[in-house]
Amino acid sequence: MILMEKGATKEQIKDVVDEIKKHGLRADVLQGDFLTIIGLIGDERKISFSNLALMPGVKEVIAVEIPYKLISRDYSKQFIAKEKSRIVKVGDVLIGGDEPVIMAGPCAVESKEQIFRIAKEVKAAGAKILRGGIYKPRSSVHSFQGLGSRGEAEAREALQWLRAAGHQYGMPVMTEVRGEAQTELVAEYVDIMQIGARNMYDQDLLSRVGKTGKPVLLKRHFGASVEEFLSFSEYIIAEGNKDVILCERGIVPVGKGNSYTRYILDLGAVPVIKNETYLPIIVDPSHAAGRRDLIFDLSCAAIAGGAHGLVIETHYNPKEAIVDAKQMITPDELKDVIDASLRISRIVNDYRKKSS
Amino acid sequence: MILMEKGATKEQIKDVVDEIKKHGLRADVLQGDFLTIIGLIGDERKISFSNLALMPGVKEVIAVEIPYKLISRDYSKQFIAKEKSRIVKVGDVLIGGDEPVIMAGPCAVESKEQIFRIAKEVKAAGAKILRGGIYKPRSSVHSFQGLGSRGEAEAREALQWLRAAGHQYGMPVMTEVRGEAQTELVAEYVDIMQIGARNMYDQDLLSRVGKTGKPVLLKRHFGASVEEFLSFSEYIIAEGNKDVILCERGIVPVGKGNSYTRYILDLGAVPVIKNETYLPIIVDPSHAAGRRDLIFDLSCAAIAGGAHGLVIETHYNPKEAIVDAKQMITPDELKDVIDASLRISRIVNDYRKKSS
Amino acid sequence: MILMEKGATKEQIKDVVDEIKKHGLRADVLQGDFLTIIGLIGDERKISFSNLALMPGVKEVIAVEIPYKLISRDYSKQFIAKEKSRIVKVGDVLIGGDEPVIMAGPCAVESKEQIFRIAKEVKAAGAKILRGGIYKPRSSVHSFQGLGSRGEAEAREALQWLRAAGHQYGMPVMTEVRGEAQTELVAEYVDIMQIGARNMYDQDLLSRVGKTGKPVLLKRHFGASVEEFLSFSEYIIAEGNKDVILCERGIVPVGKGNSYTRYILDLGAVPVIKNETYLPIIVDPSHAAGRRDLIFDLSCAAIAGGAHGLVIETHYNPKEAIVDAKQMITPDELKDVIDASLRISRIVNDYRKKSS
């Protein structure tokens, strides 16, 4: 991290950036009110810090020890007054502000009729973003892998349905990119690129998706600590794409015997992540619980704990669904979740503003 | 489990109970509106089920497969209409009903002045039960183990302070029993006997505390599944003591790197336990987080998720405290937690009643 | 899974295979001594099982419930006498037989001189396969990602060094494929394609690597159960590539406080996997321990527990290494590991043969 002199000229800044690029790294220029800092992105062994320190206009070269620098609240707070919390704008929807944003839709897009009907009903229930899987990550090669896995033509058709359904009912759309080769195709059609929990550690996928410039929703892997989660999110940021939405969806259960939920939802991660970074953090209760009767309770808990939103699997007839039938709720149930969430959010926001 | 004939006489019931006792087991007689069932408690290998089935008045002998029978909602639902959810009454305080009950106090009782001052201030903030540690479970033999560990006289004095402080400000009191030998002494002074997370697997302690007949708050071990937690709670119930309050306080973190909280609070366990059993379930955010800045968020989340109450470490000057200084909040902060909890509780109760 | 009649003709078999392919699935034909079975690979919802049952030559259509069918010992045992344990042949090296195979080399290939010197020294110590990282998976975008991440030319050059070093000292070579886009390039140069623990859940990568037809070493993810590990390995097998070598390298530590190792090596997985599947299973003690002083002990333990081999990070001067300096051992230490391993292996093989 290079702290420039107060009166550093544009040319001096450019020279430093060029020097950094020459060595195969990227530079992240942050213009503050009084200061300019240049973050180094990439393998820092390739460049000499002492040479950088000698360049004109450079005040100091500072080594930052935390594994995630780019998204750290401390890192930004130290130098720049303005950057507080990042609000990711997707169409008219603001993610990361006071009002929680609910994303809803079926686990998998199965047909045009299905996605249009669900879009209509979740919109009426209050959802702001439409989600639906085209490429499904599955534990078994013998299971349904989503329409997208049947070939490019089928993928393109399903993506068109999703986009059209969102357009018709005024919602930006989100789907998962499961493999690198799907990246550009998906980016043509959707507003938010989702990276699933299983791919959180897949740094090449993160970089490639980051390069599209589209907002990215990154789910925490079920075996990852919060530190690892934040550290991997930087692979997206490092591509110059700061529109990253983090998503907690449960970690692996521990212990002998039945936990009665598929994963353990770690709601403590929500305030922790808000404290550590400026990125929005939302919660996926559907995959954490794996059963529909807990969605209301876990959704309310997530919002009361400070989550910026929820992503909830919804279907007009869950039993009919090919995948995740057990954990989807109906649009009617979704309406209660959204209503209660908004009311709870207002209460906790009052107290939070008072104390800050 | 023995299902008696509709017209079974009192004598027939008594004969079955006597037969059970003769073989060294205990009997739990549940009188329903139409039916009587007799639960067997203890090692079922000692008695012949087919002999029992032949006794006069016995309709059927049913084997129940779940490891926890006595507290199972299914087990009670099947035969008895009236037993819904158990409300544990402690003085005037009802635990398990619609309104969440907040228990508060210092980690450790340190002096008469300290506990009286805290009692006064948490009462003013809205707390209903006063808690304070006399015997502290500690990882290191080199740490402060609570006043109780200094000898019986010191233990008795600290217990008297705690009781007197509760009495003065109209709150029942709770403290932890860490070892079997402390059981009867503690039972002389307190209204709720707490068994800490580290002792959850200590079946001899559970039985002995259960025998006192006092309400028991049992914390989930940080390495235990929900199934194990429920199964061990039956060691208390099996002593004929149904006043058991369960408490979720976090499970061990998983994964490489920092989770930023001491434990992972498993709020999914709250609705799961309400679904599986008729016992009240409360949440301890203080030990789960291990840091005071998360207490508000986790408390609101717990109540929104349906918890029947909270137990929160509180101190007028946390920095002064010998133990757990980092995780205690002030009475002023407690007031916000309680106010927000009550407001959130009312919202979620509305929706829950509507849907049930 | 389709069981054909004893006298089923080649044409009948072909018809069934064609029918399966027509519906977008693949067919795995297993010719036994007396029986032919055809395994279905892919989403089984796309095809009618009852129609298949009616085709000429089909005796029975059997649904298999375990999530991994293709690699299951039970599945193969049931019908085919010959398929016992799979021995993966790489050049002259046999992996999966009686004698454990040791793979060794640096964490990362850093220069031509480095890899040639290490190749020479590990060969002298008794290693059979040369390993070295070109693309390094790293938690932080700010760390060295391997020479391969600097561009295709650098990747190709490093791959050439690795292959040449292996050729010079008579060892097949192995390197990790971290992202899909690297697959074909890596396949040009190496004998075994490694998929790292972090990518175990990346089904698109597994399929693409499987398609190359090269032997694949798949590491278990640190958050994966054995069941998940086996289930994901089938994404490779489903491409018709049965040369899969499984590798246990430790799971995430559980609990508060220091475990003193980076991961927990699950050696129970070794005999379990040998029991469940016919695939070879080897152990990586270097990444599990994260410290060189445990490598000897964990290596001996792995071999005594029945592992078919070891992969051990080795460097002539560990302190000089850019990555994983703490966990690499020297070629001298490697020699002791290999000698002890071979001696232990002979002892345990004697007992195992006696009891089987």
Add this chain to the structure above:
Amino acid sequence: MILMEKGATKEQIKDVVDEIKKHGLRADVLQGDFLTIIGLIGDERKISFSNLALMPGVKEVIAVEIPYKLISRDYSKQFIAKEKSRIVKVGDVLIGGDEPVIMAGPCAVESKEQIFRIAKEVKAAGAKILRGGIYKPRSSVHSFQGLGSRGEAEAREALQWLRAAGHQYGMPVMTEVRGEAQTELVAEYVDIMQIGARNMYDQDLLSRVGKTGKPVLLKRHFGASVEEFLSFSEYIIAEGNKDVILCERGIVPVGKGNSYTRYILDLGAVPVIKNETYLPIIVDPSHAAGRRDLIFDLSCAAIAGGAHGLVIETHYNPKEAIVDAKQMITPDELKDVIDASLRISRIVNDYRKKSS
């Protein structure tokens, strides 16, 4: 920790010890060849370190930061040349030396005939210590809890059988103390007091068992880190009882899906504990695996990894056993385990001596 002057007199040492005791702590006097150090045991807040530093003969008062001081190799190494590894002597059996010690016997003592027959057969197979449960820790109150739970008379009778069987066949005996109230009764009859995994955190039980002066085998809790395990073992040491044998028996499985073993045996803990402390560490493969077909493999792995011994559940007819039928092996199988263990141990000892 108080370091005395080289020429400190006995009286000066006594004065320091008295001062420590006056404040309610205990003192651990270690007489080295050249130096005397006095360890403080108990709550260090009760005493002024600066006052101690001013006492005659005191050279320095040193604060030690690791949570376990008494058993730390570093702590003893620093000052005393002689204390290397502790060998626990039980009758003629040496635990902690070069030769691994095998402890065997049934899960539960069920009858006089049963324990005598097993004693005879495990002795013939090469076992050195006879184990058998009188008080069984069980997850369900509805399961068999051991003969000891039926009353004191039954407990005493079963303890007599166990002792007599050991005496008859020349083996010291071991049984588990599950609750504090059982301590003195058990100590009357057995040579090694076992504390089970579930009670590892029960500090009052540890202290009380430590006070008996008998050797104690302490099992690691399945949710405990190595650091916690070592820290809790000090509750025994702090009673002046250094005859502590540590036992690794598996930690809770992590992840979705089947791990195929009841617990994950953490064999990395074996060399780690040997490095951190001077206490012997043995392994219990029976409870870790929960299935008999893995006992041979895990036993060999444990010994190859450096364990000082094994404790293995053995029964002449496992199917007959009331508890743990699935995981007991026969005396014939035990013989193979012991023979292979001794042979493997000799190999690895050769290499270890060479390198140290």
